[in-house]
Amino acid sequence: MKLETRNFYCMFYDVIVIGAGLAGLMAAEAARGKGARVLILARGMGSLPLTSGCIDGLGYFPSSSPAPVPSPLTTLGQFGDFQPRHPYSKVGKERILSALDRFRDLTRSGAVPYAGRFDSNFLIPTALGTYHPTCLVPETMKNGVLSLPGRVLLLGFEGLKDFSAFLAAENLNLLQARGQIAPSFRAKTLANPGWGGKALNSLNLAEAIRPAGSAFTERRRETGTARGSRIPFLSPGLDRSAREAGDRNL
């Protein structure tokens, strides 16, 4: 059968996934892993590029609780009692764990390794200088978690309008003063070097400061699927050693 030609409407697949959110993509990948021919149909990019890039497990329970859940895994049983119809309760602990393992394997093989487990929450800083509890973070971010004490320099870039190092440091220091996070912060804004006339957003910035030949960015280039995010978040490239280097140099 030679039906699968370009501009021809009739195609054959074993599985068609509708929607290119994280659930759709994972389902498609699982089916592909079992040897199925898979088609993903989606209207546009979906909202996945607008997320933080971290995988949240269970941040707060009950949801009005002021303190984040230390371990989503430990809280899961209690959560299920209150939320029997939640997807977590329906699929159960074992499947959640194996799904997260699968996600980690997949991202590792895609050269974007993730750190973290379902049994503990990281507190990561946000561009606003608040924190956000999450389970899995890209490995480049794992040294930036707010449980590690120390003095941190936040670098801002003049013209990067969705991140003010000043604002973030001010707010993070408020949280530190209240004892909610360990490190203290100060801010520095680098002058705008021009960036070759490109608009300064987090994607262009990441491209500009990436180490040459980084597997991650090369892969993004090849697949051509990476898109700039309108949602600001702290540049994942700045891990602790980079901060310390920055501290020495500034």
Place this chain on the structure above:
Amino acid sequence: MKTEVVVIGGGATGAGVFRDLALRGIDTILLEKKEFTSGTSGRNHGLLHSGGRYAVKDPDSGRECIRENLILRKIAAPCIEDTGGFFLSTPQDPPDYPDSFLKACEKIGIPAEEVPVADVLQKEPALSTQIMRAIQVPDGAIDPFRLIRANVEEGLQLGAKAFPHREVVSIQTEGGIIRGLRAKDSRTGEEFQVQCRFIVNAAGVWAGKIARMAGARLEVVFSKGSLIVLNQRLVNTVINRCRPPSNGDIFVPHGPALILGTTSLKTEEIEDPSASEEEVDLLLSEGEMLIPSAGVTRAIRAYAGVRPLIGARETEGDTRTISRDFLLLDHGAAVGVKGLFSIVGGKLTTYRLMAERTVDTICQEMGKHASCTTSEKPLPFPREYAFHDLVSRLNRISGSGSSSDILCECELVTRKEILDQVGKLSFSTLKEVQERTRAGMGPCQGGFCSPRLAALLAETGKIPPATSLAVLKKFLEERWKGTRPVLWGPQLKEEQLIQALYAELFNLDHL
């Protein structure tokens, strides 16, 4: 502090009285409990009335409106858009109303002219083809924020003093004569004393409360009016329904948006009025009679203001039958509190006249001969000011600098413009930035730019240290009040994104 006259209330009336007093060389201080224009003056249509709306039932108000309409066009031209207006009669409206309307307009001097419906439809193709008759009147759009600021600024230039965030807590009299008052800085809680001979109570919906502080009585009826902002300028002319005033019968084009209102409900909630979902439904279903696409156009916000009306409670629910005329009450003559004058009611369009009458009375009381000049003297406006027009803004912005300079993409407001506006102020607020530049007033309602604006205010020291998150949260709460009643279709989608950003990613609900 010591002065001749304290003006209470930083809305249109108070700001107008303040300017008039200053122009006549009378020492004065203006006190506003929140921010200027934060009450009813900033929560209306922004309509420069021709007076047509009141011509039939309330000819005195109508007459004042047309007289002041013409004066404001002279003295406040930069904050007025001369859109013109139509009164349109639909098959649902009383068929004899257009004739009584024309007659009433003629009697009180409103230039109203019947025009062919076909011509109107050609000029405004979004209008309903069901329209039976059309009458043209000199309505316009007026920006109350700029208008009031210009009044305050002229007073300041003349050496008078004006303070926002100062709430009056008590008024002192001695032998039935005003001696002074105590006010509180609502941000620091610090109290201070002002000695004065006269108090002008221009507190709007709070005027009754102020009068009571001095031992005087003033009955104010509260009438809530709700409005919706549509994200498209469907018409370029003010559109009124030609019938006795009712719900949802006025559209006013404002910059890139279109404002539909109002309702009229008796209320007791004056501190924090908001539009209800029922009112939104009512406004849209009435609005569709004039502009059929109004109901499917993206609504970006709903808001409410409370009219302080004077008069007998003629009806229980609807307060529309109470006159929209104003009242100047000399409490010295009324109950024996000498030196206290209350000026209440009226319209944004008639604020200047209200101020003139008030200051005339005070001059008489003082034995001072100084005539009013506000009907001739243009208000001071920044040189470059023009009504917000996205096309010319885009032309001006494109080619100059990068997109990084645009902090509000919806309304095309640059960082430089904001700094020009707030740079000289010793402190500022997000609301002030919005009102001065329109940043945050577009489709996302500040969802994306408010953190940038908060950062800019924090970095430039315009808000106190370590308050940026609180400032932002307050803004978002206020924003939510406006977006909540209009959440459907594209606005709902956008709201879910904003919700994900602030509640989930930034985790603001827990911090």
